[in-house]
Amino acid sequence: MTGRSGPPVGGIDAALAAVSADRAIATVGTLAGDAFAGRRVGTAGNIAARAWLAARLTDLGAAVTSDPFPVRGVPDIYATPTARWGDRTTTSGLSFGSDASLHLASADLPSARRGPLGLAGACDPRDRWLVVPATTGLFEAYGTADGAAGLLVARDVDADGWQFTMLAGPDPGPLPVITLSGPVHDRVGRVAVARSGGWFEADAPIRRADVTAANLHGRLRPPVAGEPDLLLAAHFDGVGDHPGLRQPAAADNASGVAVVLDAARVLAAAMPAGPGLSVALLDGEEVGALGSARHAARLAETGADPLVVNVDGAGRLHRAAAVEAGGPAHGLLAVLDQAGRRTGVPLAAGPVASDNRRYAGAGLAAIGIGAGMAGYHSPSDTPDRVESDTLAAITRLVVATVWLAARASTRLPSSIGDKR
Numbered sequence: 428m429t430g431r432s433g434p435p436v437g438g439i440d441a442a443l444a445a446v447s448a449d450r451a452i453a454t455v456g457t458l459a460g461d462a463f464a465g466r467r468v469g470t471a472g473n474i475a476a477r478a479w480l481a482a483r484l485t486d487l488g489a490a491v492t493s494d495p496f497p498v499r500g501v502p503d504i505y506a507t508p509t510a511r512w513g514d515r516t517t518t519s520g521l522s523f524g525s526d527a528s529l530h531l532a533s534a535d536l537p538s539a540r541r542g543p544l545g546l547a548g549a550c551d552p553r554d555r556w557l558v559v560p561a562t563t564g565l566f567e568a569y570g571t572a573d574g575a576a577g578l579l580v581a582r583d584v585d586a587d588g589w590q591f592t593m594l595a596g597p598d599p600g601p602l603p604v605i606t607l608s609g610p611v612h613d614r615v616g617r618v619a620v621a622r623s624g625g626w627f628e629a630d631a632p633i634r635r636a637d638v639t640a641a642n643l644h645g646r647l648r649p650p651v652a653g654e655p656d657l658l659l660a661a662h663f664d665g666v667g668d669h670p671g672l673r674q675p676a677a678a679d680n681a682s683g684v685a686v687v688l689d690a691a692r693v694l695a696a697a698m699p700a701g702p703g704l705s706v707a708l709l710d711g712e713e714v715g716a717l718g719s720a721r722h723a724a725r726l727a728e729t730g731a732d733p734l735v736v737n738v739d740g741a742g743r744l745h746r747a748a749a750v751e752a753g754g755p756a757h758g759l760l761a762v763l764d765q766a767g768r769r770t771g772v773p774l775a776a777g778p779v780a781s782d783n784r785r786y787a788g789a790g791l792a793a794i795g796i797g798a799g800m801a802g803y804h805s806p807s808d809t810p811d812r813v814e815s816d817t818l819a820a821i822t823r824l825v826v827a828t829v830w831l832a833a834r835a836s837t838r839l840p841s842s843i844g845d846k847r
């Protein structure tokens with residue numbers, strides 16, 4: 428089958444001309460909208476986004492399957508955290524998400540707790556909020572914090588002043604742990620060292636939820652025996668909204684999903700009979716790339732051996748798109764290089780720490796493509812910062828790569844790796 432877009436027509440130039448930046452921008456806007464609430468795994472917004480995406484794949488003519496799987500212990504900030512501090516004469520409130528946030532290792536503290544300030548390792552810790560020096564590790568600080576009210580650790584902020592949100596990390600520890608921006612941590616630390624009556628008050632409303640995630644797989648056409656099978660992949664989950672704090676997840680990774688969907692639309696009409704084409708829209712990337720690990724295992728169970736092109740981030744093309752190859756991917760990488768030359772998209776070897784690594788780890792030829800993560804894991808990751816020119820460029824790159832791979836021998840021998 429070739430999908431509802433019709434039979435194969437034209438050549439690579441016709442395929443590239445069919446790329447639609449407007450369509451991709453509309454996809455980003457929808458996925459990053461309020462209705463999907465940041466798309467954190469297991470949430471109502473994530474489930475609604477998955478249903479919407481399944482309908483888009485069906486519109487392309489794909490045979491769509493959903494594969495649910497459990498995810499344990501997803502961090503959930505269930506109320507807007509509050510924090511303030513001061514000394515004998517002043518009180519300062521701290522803004523959630525910028526001045527202060529919650530560490531993944533934080534214990535749940537549903538009600539505000541107030542206590543005097545102290546410096547970790549330098550005073551009696553009992554009932555104190557301890558400022559942990561930047562040179563001291565969190566787990567080292569636990570050793571001198573018996574009976575403390577909680578720990579205060581430094582965290583960098585991005586160019587827009589936001590602390591980034593993570594979902595994959597350490598298990599909860601024994602104490603509430605508040606992350607402070609560098610300047611706030613410095614100011615609070617100076618008061619703690621001076622022992623001038625400083626105090627801190629905060630809650631830490633964070634719990635862990637066991638949820639169900641689900642991947643989507645859309646088969647547009649099966650491969651004829653002896654022909655290559657191409658798989659386009661992107662994760663659709665985000666880190667999710669916090670109470671009172673929208674985190675749209677536009678570049679990461681609504682943009683990658685938009686690229687994959689539009690590339691699949693074009694290729695369904697442009698590819699000749701023979702090569703296979705499918706799309707994987709993956710869940711659970713933000714909690715450790717669990718969706719791609721699941722999908723790679725499913726492929727292995729069925730004996731499938733696709734060439735994988737994964738897109739994580741197509742928000743802004745700086746000097747070049749980052750490319751990471753893994754598994755027996757030398758031939759596929761050579762095709763990608765040709766596609767970059769054909770489309771004028773500069774490429775550079777660089778880390779793409781995403782689902783492509785799970786496929787490569789399963790022995791599949793996989794390349795990851797990334798182009799910009801403005802506002803990474805923060806409220807700044809908004810649709811207006813995703814550039815239509817970048818979306819179009821990366822979509823053309825993917826289309827050209829798949830179009831060329833469908834016509835070339837991509838299992839080239841190599842003496843440097845590629846061992847299965």
